[in-house]
Amino acid sequence: MHIDDLSTVRDSELTADLCIIGSGPAGLTLAAELAGSSLRVLVLESGGRELTPDGDALNDIENVGAARAQPYRNARNRILGGSSHTWSGRCAPLDELDFARRSWVPFSGWPIGSSEVEPYLDRAAAHLGLGYGAGFTGDRFWELADRNPPAQEVDRRWVRPYFWQISKDPADPFDSKRFGPHAAEITAANVRILLNATVTHIDTDPDGVRVEALRVADSAGNERVVRATRIVLATGGIENARLLLASNRIAPAGVGNRHDVVGRYLLDHRCGVVGMLDPHSSAAARDRFGKYVVKTRGGKHTFLHGLALSPDLQADEGLLNCALWIQEVPAEDDPWESVKNLLRGHMNLHDARTVASNPGLLLSGAKRRLIDHTGLPRKLEQVELRCMVEQAPNPDSRISLGDTVDRLGLPHPRIDWKTSAQEDTTVRRAAALVAGEFARLGYTPPALDEWVREASSLPPRLTDWAHPTGATRMSADPRTGVVDRDCRVHGMENLYIAGSSVFPTNGHANPTLTIVALAVRLAERLRRTA
Structure with a gap:
């Protein structure tokens, strides 16, 4: 070439x-x-x-x-x-529901179904630096990860477990392709x-x-x-x-x-922060709904666990497809970015000092990554509950x-x-359900932003996500x-x-x-x- x-x-x-x-x-x-x-x-x-x-x-x-x-x-x-x-680098295939004609979503429906796209997902994964192209977004994740699913399930009437996979560049394991x-x-x-x-x-x-x-x-x-x-x-x-x-x-x-x-x-996708969690009391929730490292055919790959609205609920209440996840916001002196710079060969004095001052966090991270196969323990500025919602065609x-x-x-x-009230209603309902699920599962629920509350008259704080x-x-x-x-x-x-x-x-x-x-x-x- x-x-x-x-x-x-x-x-x-x-x-x-x-x-x-x-x-x-x-x-x-x-x-x-x-x-x-x-x-x-x-x-x-x-x-x-x-x-x-x-x-x-x-x-x-x-x-x-x-x-x-x-x-x-x-x-x-x-x-x-x-x-x-x-x-x-965050990747997931569309749901089967997304291809269907839905009476509550105007102008919905593809002329092809998910079965006509799925055969190409594994080849797509190879181009994108992914371990799997399909089968990882729901319950089968635990089988692929060789793990037992959590003992206490989420209430499938309202939400379903959902997983995203993070692309890995073959030339840089710390970057997306x-x-x-x-x-x-x-x-x-x-x-x-x-x-x-x-x-x-x-x-x-x-x-x-x-x-x-x-x-x-x-x-x-x-x-x-x-x-x-x-x-x-x-x-x-x-x-x-x-x-x-x-x-x-x-x-x-x-x-x-x-x-x-x-x-x-x-x-586009409308996305935003719908609530906050305390960095200390949310540790157990972040262990479950956080990052997992999975050994795949192409090496180790990172997956993110979140929650999405159940298809039945979407149909019953006229809602759009929507998912939520925990977003950790690292502090300025989080040592893991400095470790990445070290391994990339361009570490500076600030990085050296940051690494030297956080030995306990680094030791804990090595155990989590190498033994527990979960995400790294970050020094956090804050912990957000984020959402991403589809739009009805207009x-x-x-x-x-x-x-x-x-x-x-x-x-x-x-x-x-143009945006619509259907998206706002979906996000408010999804946020309330996820907060309720956290409480039911024994985790400290997120403090939802005021605009997210279902009776609120405040304008939604959602933005585009550069996905035209x-x-x-x-x-x-x-x-x-x-x-x-x-x-x-x-x-x-x-x-x-x-x-x-x-x-x-x-x-x-x-x-x-x-x-x-x-x-x-x-x-x-x-x-x-x-």
């Missing part, structure tokens, strides 16, 4: 069998899955090997909807590896990556049913042309819709937008084109993200979606979309594992139909 900068390429026109726009987890997974195949694969990445101010500026938005807490210049990474440059540094490991000669190559327009035939060419600008703004038999758009939850809408020279409404669906149904929550343009002439995306989803959603009907069950744009012969923007609903789970599983599934189809 070759990795070049577009500015060094002399050809004014480039060709490929498959062009992948974007080098994040979706784009590089596609490239890796197709490495060694008969397809000539070209990956176009808007950024380079490092973040730059000019690249960050291309991520500017016009926000006219709900306030955004996550800065989009930080969450949308124009760099080799895309969003994996800053992601937290960053796709960019591993791109060079795709050694097949049929894959080529061009950096600082920003697609500015998708050219179609006069009927708008086939992509004929891509207009691509290098870092200086010089334009090249790329022609490919098939194209996969994998630029992220906002950029996928933005580029389709901005490619309007032939179709005034944009590519694939015959039914005015591109950009609509924008979702066609008026959308991405459109703004009035201002970036330095390459593309209109900035205008974000009109749904703006090019999957649907069997082109009037309610942008791509079909195979991620091909409705009405287009050779244009596909990868990433969270194809999700019709987003559940409560972090999206990356499902993103990568769908990319593996798409790669299989592209190889089969080559």
Whole structure:
């Protein structure tokens, strides 16, 4: 595989069998899955090997909807590896319920079921630095971890045990996998990556049913042309819709937008602190609902135990999917970050002093990690109870084109993200149930924030979580979606979309594992139909 900068390429026109726009987890997974195949694969990445101010500026938005807490210049990474440059590494597949048509969730239901995604989860896990791709989020976790489940169960009428898995980078066991540094490991000669190559327009035939060419600008703004038999758009939850809408020279409404669906149904996860626990009296609760270290096929991996709403309760009370977990906030002089720096080989004087002043905590941590196989005992500033809740799809929550343009002439995306009372009700109910479960199990319950109490009139303190989803959603009907069950744009012969923007609903789970599983599934189809 070759990795070049577009500015060094002399050809004014480039060709490929498959062009992948974007080098994040979706784009590089596609490239890796197709490495060694008969397809000539070209990956176009808007950024380079490092973040730059000019690249960050291309991520500017016009926000006219709900306030955004996550800065989009930080969450949308124009760099080799895309969003994996800053992601937290927390992974879980969507629940079976998330794929279903739910009468209490408008516009819910995928044209595929969980059974059509699950076969690809193990291959996705290999790309993401995970030990398992499926089967770890519920009761089977205890079998995989070779542990006995807790003697006292949670009340399944209300909540269910839930587990997330944390990605591990093969090159750094203390970090989540960053796709960019591993791109060079795709050694097949049929894959080529061009950096600082920003697609500015998708050219179609006069009927708008086939992509004929891509207009691509290098870092200086010089334009090249790329022609490919098939194209996969994998630029992220906002950029996928933005580029389709901005490619309007032939179709005034944009590519694939015959039914005015591109950009609509924008979702995110709403997340926030719903309560606090005392760092001392919550030790037993944190032992149970904390981190576990599990020996898997690929070494040791970390899992986080939390609670999610039961499917029956969601149906009975018209609630959305929601999960809660304990978040430990380390103190400034917590020694474990200093230990990580030591093991990485760049420890400073502050780290040395911090390690030397906490021998008891470090000894206890060694026992917990090596013998008990649980999370490390941290020196804590505070302990939070956090939640993440899905959103109900809303066609008026959308991405459109703004009035201002970036330095390459593309209109900035205008974000009109809408939230709903159904999400607020779900979070308040879930927080009360989890607090009640803690008390029933004998743990000191969290002190819920005032706004969380069900009778409170205070506004919810929930923010987005930089998981933009749904703006090019999957649907069997082109009037309610942008791509079909195979991620091909409705009405287009050779244009596909990868990433969270194809999700019709987003559940409560972090999206990356499902993103990568769908990319593996798409790669299989592209190889089969080559």
